[in-house]
Amino acid sequence: MVQWAEKYRRLSKESSNGGKFITAKVEVARGPMLWATEPGVSKMTLMACTQLLKTTVIENITGRFIHLDPCPILAVLPKDDAAETFSKDRLAPMIRDTKVLLELFGEAKLFAGSRQLVMDKVASTAIARIAFAIAGRTWGDIAQRSLTYTPTGGQTTTVETLAVRAFSDGTTPTDALLFDLSNGTGDLRAGSATMASGTSVDLGSAPMKKVAITGGAGVVINSFGPGRHLERIVRFTDAGATLVHSATSLDLPGGANIVVRAGDRLLATSDGSGNWRVVAYCRADGKALVSPTPAEAGAQPALGFTPVQQGGGPGQLSNKIYVGWSGDALKGSVDGVDLGNIWSDFLSVKNFTTNGYIKFPSGFIVQWGRAVPTVSDYLQVLNTNYPGSILGAIAYMEGGTPGDRVYLVTTDQFGNSGFAVRTRIAINGGTVAANANQPVRWISWGY
Secondary structure, three states: OHHHHHHHOEEOOOOOOOEEOOHHHHHHHHHHHHHHOOOOOOOOOOOOOOOOOHHHHHHHHHHHHHHHOOOOOOOOOOOHHHHHHHHHHHHHHHHHHOHHHHHHHOOOOHHHOOEEEEEEEEOOOOEEEEEEEEOOEEEEEEEEEEEEEOOOOOOOEEEEEEEEEEOOOOOOOEEEEEEEOOOOEEEEOOOEEEEEOOOEOOHHHOOOOEEEEEOOOOOEEOEOOOOOOOEEEEEEOOOOOEEOOEOOOEEOHHHOOEEOOOOOEEEEEEOOOOOEEEEEEEOOOOOOOOOOOHHHHOHHHHHOOOOOOOOOOOOOOOOOEEEEEOOOOEEEEEOOEEEEEOOOHHHOEEEOOOOEEEEOOOOOEEEEEEEOOOOOEEEEEOOOOOOOOEEEEEEEEOOOOOOOEEEEEEEEEEEOOEEEEEEEEEEOOOOEEEOOOOOEEEEEEEO
C-alpha cells in the first residue's frame, strides 16, 4: 500500500499539500496503510485528529484496490450530503489527478466518461444513491430508501434500508444486498452457478452461493478449492462421485468418504486458510448419511419389547426371515420363498373326544374313533370328510378273551367319507369265523 501510494498517488490541487504523495510527510499514516494489505487483517479502526490522515488513508486504500485488485468497495457516510461531498470533492479529484486511475475511468469528465460514479438524490422519492455505469449503461447502484412490507399475520411496517442493487437489463434494479438500517441486519440474495465435477471443484471461483455440480461417475473429489471465508450450498445433479475426507482440507461428516447420489445436497464453509468443512449433508431420499447405532437411536426402548435376533447362530445364514399374518393364518417366508402357514394350536381344527380328529395347517388330517358293530362287516363313517383324499386306515379289536383265541380286523374300500371294517375270530387254530359285537378302535389319515 505504501509503495503504491508513493509511486502512483498524486494529491489534488484542492489539497493543501498537492502533488506527489510522500508518506514521510504524514508518517503516522504508514502503519494503517501497511495494515490494509496485511494478511489476516479484516477490520481497521482509525482514531486521529481532524485533518490529519483519515480521509487520505481511505483514498489511498480505495485507489490501490481499484488499480491493482478490483473488488466491491462500499463507503458508508452518516448523511447523503456527506456522501455527495466525498464523491465530488475527494474521490473525483483523486481519480482525475492519479494517472493510473484516470486511465481506468477514462479521459473525459468523471461524470460523463466511459466509467461513471455518480452521487445523486431523487427528490420525488427521497432516494439517495451512488450509481455505477459503463459507457452510459447503468450496471448497479447503492440506494437508500424506505421499504414498506406486511408480514404474514402482522401489521404494515416501514423500515429505512440501504440496498446494493444490480441492473441486469440496464434499467430494472434488483436488490443484491439489502441492509435494514434500523437494526443493522442484512439480506444477501444468493445466485447460483453450475460446475463440472473433478478432482478439485473450486467453489470460490464463481461469486455464487449456490452451486450445482454435474457429472462425476467415478470422479474422486479431494478439494473444494482455495477460497477463504466462504459459504456454499451445493447440489449434485448426478451420482457416482466420491468426496474424500480429509481432517484438514475437506472435513466430511462422520470422518469418512461419501459416495454421492443424484440430488444430494450439502452446506460447506471454508476457513481463513482455504480449508473446507461440510457442516451439513442431506441425502436426496432424506435418509441419514451415517446410521446411528441402536443404542444411539434408542431403538430398543422405543420398541417396547425384546426383539429376536435374525441369524447369527451356528449354521445360520444371513437370509431375511419374514413372519406375518395373512388374515387367516400365520405365514412365514425366507427372502422371497413362501414357507406357507406356520403351525400353531390356534390354526389346528381339532376335536379331542372318543371319536375325534385334528386338522393341521398344511391340510393333513388325522381321525380316530371307537365302534361296537352288530355285524362283522360294516362301513365305518368318518368323523369329518377328507376334502382331498383318504390315505389309509387301520383298526384293532378291543378286549376279547385271552388264551386260545385270535382276533383279526382288516380295513379296505377307502373313501373320503369312510372305509370298510371286517372283524374275524379263530379259536384253537380252527376255522376263521365272523365276529360281531366286539368293540373296535380305529385311526385314519388323509387330507
